[in-house]
Amino acid sequence: MEEVRGSTPLSSTNFLIMEQTMEKEYIPSEFEAKYYEEWEKEKLFKAEDFSSKPKFYLLVMFPYPSGSGLHVGHCRNYIPADTYARYKRMKGFNVLHPIGYDAFGLPAENYAIEHGVHPKDSTYKNIENFRRQLKMLGLSYDWDREFATSDPTYYKWTEWFFGLLFKRGLAYQDTNFQWWCPHCKTVLANEQIIDGKCWRCGTPVVKKELKEWFFKITSYADRLLNDLDKIDWPERIKSMQRNWIGRSYGAEIDFEVVDEANEKPKISVFTTRIDTIFGVTFLAIAPEHPLVMKITKDEYKESIEKYVEEALRKFETERLSTEKEKTGVFTGAYAKNPFTGELVPIYVGDYVVFSYGTGAVMGVPAHDERDFAFAKKHNLPIKVVISKDGNPVEDLPEAFTEDGILINSGEFSGLKSEEAREKLTKYAEEHNFGKVVIRYKIRDWLISRQRYWGAPIPIVHCPVHGAVPVPEKELPVLLPEEVDFSPRDTGESPLANDKDFVNTTCPICGGPAKRETDTQDGFACSSWYFLRFADPKNDKAPFDRDKVKYWLPVDLYIGGAEHAVMHLLYARFYTKVMFDAGLIDFDEPFKKLLNQGMILGPDHQKMSKSRGNVVNPDDVVKEYGADTLRAYILFIGPLDTDSAWSTEGIRGVNRFIKRMWSLFIQLEDVNETISNEQIEKGIELMTDKMIVKISDQIEKLKFNTMISSFMEWLNYLYKVVEDDPTVIKTKAFKEAAITFLTMLAPATPFVTEELYRKLGGSGSIHKRDWPQSKGIYKEEKTIVVVQVNGKVRDRVEVPIEADLEDVLDLVKKSDKITRLNIDFDKAKYVFVKDKLLNIVI
RNA sequence: GCUGGGAUGGCGGAAUUGGCAGACGCGCACGUUUGAGGGGCGUGUGGGCACCCCCGUGUGGGUUCGACUCCCACUCCCAGCACCA
Known part of the structure; x- marks a missing residue:
């Protein structure tokens, strides 16, 4: 490893450099660790509850402590956040900048299976490594508030929240087909399936019928959607959440099935385009629809059975693909259009999604692309009932899906689509065959996981009383230590093996009962951690209300966009539940959200071990020191865009730090005897201009241009000294240097501290106030x-x-x-x- | 297809109530320092041209004294969602 050296002087200032000796070289390893220890001892980063200073809660998404340690992706988030936290402190804010660990998770359990190390041991060992790295980077966390979600003192309250949701009727069990990851051997929530694959391991998921616990996030769908308007989040994330919640206004209309037995079963369809209902020429129902076999005529039974069976098998894989023919089979049955009395054939088609709407649709080929394709394939009539201008339409080469004016629609002809929707829905309601309906795409949150290393679900199953929550005074339900983690495909958690754990008594009747053996989704743990930082040691409650009232909501939250519809949605849901329960007085947890961009490899590809383009922070710090890594991360590009790592680029930033070092270190031996009024005035003017400029940049989190301002400023100071080497001895120059270091301190805390002390500064540079402009920055x-x-x-x-x-x-x-x-x-x-x-x- | 974001030198990127395009850094070139290498320091660096000057922020149009910036139409790229009725 190359040693860091570089205090080669300016040629024109050689006279000063002559006396320079070895100890004036920039060797970050000589002071970085030392200062961190000192800051920690002095509690420089302590967040003070109820201080009279204005508070600022700056949160970064806490890491999962993996075995490979902190990577540069974490740095992209934590370094700019830390820089801002340090700046805010200098501006007089009481800053809460905490860190913890999202420590429950499957990798630890898999590691245990492979290497025989208990997840608890590997997790806490990894945490130690993370802590070392976080300190190495100089991150200014309040370490007194550190915790891991796997601490029993924390997960006790994760369990408590499960109980809260249960009590509020928001937790329930349901048996149904669930997404199952064959690799992780657990079920997953809808949000955790990305392109049909498990979000964590990328294995294609399959459907499995299981009885699982759900949280009723759907009953908060409206508020989760509406309240997006009141938070300062990237439009991209808001749009993803809107998309995910997927609210659509429409109507449900009952179509009566023609039936000799006179049972008159009804098929209810959901539509957002009731204005096209006079154009219905068929109905299509999902293969899973409960009425399929009931309505199918005998002579069609065989083909329908075959089709349904195939469709259900396909459901697991192919049905996810988009570009696919619209297949379907006629049931032999007909339904009556309640508006026209017309009879239309009923088909089973796998393009109808069972889990959305009613699992049945009315086919209007003229005005829906999919219905059009289906009708063409099955030679069904196409009846035009909407036209752009209200005039009849002869030939329709493709579906006309826009709004228009109704034609061929009886008494409703001539109406505009929008009015027609209102009138037709009203008509349906008055005649008892339909109603206004709001549908959502979002599903309830499946939170049970069939794995060991998670927060237990605090439920006891009693043969008499059913699912009974464990009383608060008996929490936490502790994870047993000695457990066989062997993989299983049964849909059962490893905890089911532990008879001592499973067998218990009912909290109500005291009779023999069995514990729930599934654990909670890790996202349950991270749905409330931001509140715990306000009061991390509390053993009487998840948090103290007053402390939360003081600190929360989070003023600025920084984290990756990959959590748009997972963590960020769940946390909002939990917050709203707590608000409704009267535990907190705000209903959105994160006022402002920022997504840091990714750091790509030097090849502009996503960093990955297999590509061999991974950059390790430990190596970088060893080679250049933590300050160079910090400054480079800040300089690499705008915080919210992806940037490629450049081995040349980081050397440029390292050069800047070394240049600063070799210029300012010369001030050590200077006594300010010389004055040059004109140049001094110029230096003061520049300093003032930079105070204004850099303050603006850091406040707006424009760290990349902030670093370039420092570079410009340093170039200016070099220029001044080159023009007249004696300038370095002036008071103005030294003051400029101190101001420079003070303002750079949040970005590169170690080297600025070292230079500040060498220049005779007392105490820590990090306790200084942020410089104020003298208002002379406007030149004459x-x-x-x-x-x-x-x-x-x-x-x-x-x-x-x-x-x-x-x-x-x-x-x-x-x-x-x-x-x-x-x-x-x-x-x-x-x-x-x-x-x-x-x-x- | 829908939604959101973007397109500026060889590269990363700067520039907003419309007012010097290319800050800063990388790379490159030349010079200098050095036993050598590395490193440092200095100068230059959008394109065309000997110069005057001309051209230039994805494409085409518009508004304006003046457009990277505002408006209209389009192309391409990235991300998310996607048979959602």
Whole structure:
């Protein structure tokens, strides 16, 4: 490993450098760890409950402590966040910037199976490594608030929240087909299936019929959707959540099935386009629809059975694909359109999704693409009932899906689609065959997991009393330590093996009962952790109300976009439940959300072990020091965009730090005896300008341009010293250096601390106030751009606030302008003070 | 298909109430320092051109004295969702 060196001096300042010796080289390993220990001991980053200072809660998504340790992706989030936290402290805020570990999870359990190490042991060992790395990076967390979700003192309250949801009727069990990951050997919630694959391991999921626990997130669908309008989140995430919740307004209409036995079964269809109902030429129902076999005529039974069987088998894999023929089979049955009395054939078609709406649709080929395709394939009539202008339409090459004016629709003809929807729905309601319905795409949150390393579901199953919650005073239900983790495909948790754990008594009757053996989805643990940071040690309640009232909601939350419809949706749901339960007085947890971009490999590809393009923070710190890594991460690009790691790029930033070091280290031996009024004034002006500029950039989280401002500033200081080496001995220069270091301290906390001390600073640089502008940043003179017909022809220097006449006097003396032979009397002038003069001829 | 975001030098990127396009960094070139290498320092670097000057922010149009920025139409790229009735 290359050693970090580099205090080679400016050639023109050699006289100062002569005395420079070895200890003046920039060797970050000599002081980084030392300062971190000191800061920790001094409790520099402590968040003080109920302080009178304004509070600021800055949260980063806590990490899963994997065996491979912290990666640069974490850095992309944690370093900018830390920089902002440090800045906010210097601005006088009481900052809560905590860290913890999302420590329950399957990888630890898999590791246990392979290597025989207990998940608890490997997890806490990994946490130790994470903690070391977080400190190595200089992250300014309040370590007194650290916890892991796998701590019994934490998961006790995760269990308690399960109980809360249960009591509020929001937790229930249901037997149904669930998504099952054959690799993780557990069920998953809908949100956790990405492209038909498990979100964690990428294995294609299959359907399995199981009895599972659900949280009724659907009953909060409306609020989860509406309240998106009141939070400052990236539009992308809001749109993903809107999309996921998928609210649509429509109507449910009953179609009576023609039936000799006179049972008159009804098929209810959901539609958002009731205005097209006069154009119905068939009904299609999902293969899973309970009425399928009931309505099918005998002579069609065989083909229907075959089709349904095939469709259900396909359901697991192929049915997810989009571009596919619209297959279906006729049932032999007919249904009556309640508006027209017409009889239309009923088909079973696997393009109808059973889990959405009623699992049955009315087929309107003229006005729906899918129905159009289906009708073409099965030679069904196409009846046009909407046209753009209300005139009849002869031929329809493809479905007309827009709104228009109703035709061929009896007494409703002539109405616009929108009015028609209202009137038709009203008509259906009045005649008792339909109603207004709001449908959602979101499903209830399946929270049980068939695995060991998670928070137990605090339920006891009693043969008499059913599912009974474990009383609060008996919480937590502890995870037993000695358990066989062997994989199983049965849909049972490893805990089911542990008879001592399973066999218990009913909390109500005291009779023999069995414990629930599934554990909770890890997302249940992370749905309330942001509240626990307000009061992490509380053993009487999940948190103290007043503390939460003081700290929450989170002012700024930074994390990856991959959690858009998982963690971020669940956490909002939990918050709303707590709000309804009167535990908290806000109903959105994160006021402002930011998604950091990804760090890609030098090849612009996603970093992965298999590609061999992974950058390890430990290596980078070893080579360049933590400050260089920090500054580079800040500089690499805007916080919210993806950026490729560049081995050359980081050297550029390292060069900047070394240049700063070698310039400022020279100040150690200077006594400010020399003065040069004019240059000093220039330095002060620059300092003031930079205070204004950098303050604005850091406040707006524009860290990449903030670092470039520091580079510009340093280049300026170098230039000044090059022009006149004695400048370095002036008071103004030293003050500029101190201001520079103070403002850079949030970004590169170690090297600035070291230089500050070497320059005679007392205490920690991190306790200093953020510099204030003296208001002199407006220069006395400014450059006005002179354009002719919008093209830049010259620039003139004038005193600020100069008016048109003054500028014009100078312009008339300029060769570049006069040679254009402008008739100044006839010209039109567009003049922007201190900026621009456009002469228009 | 729908939704959201984007397109600026060789590369990462800067520039917003419309006012000098390309800050800063990388790379590259030349010079300098050095026993050598590395490193440092300095100068230059959008394209065309010897110069004047011309062209230039995905494409085409528009508004304006003036457009990377605003408006209209389009192309391509990225992400999310996707037979949702």
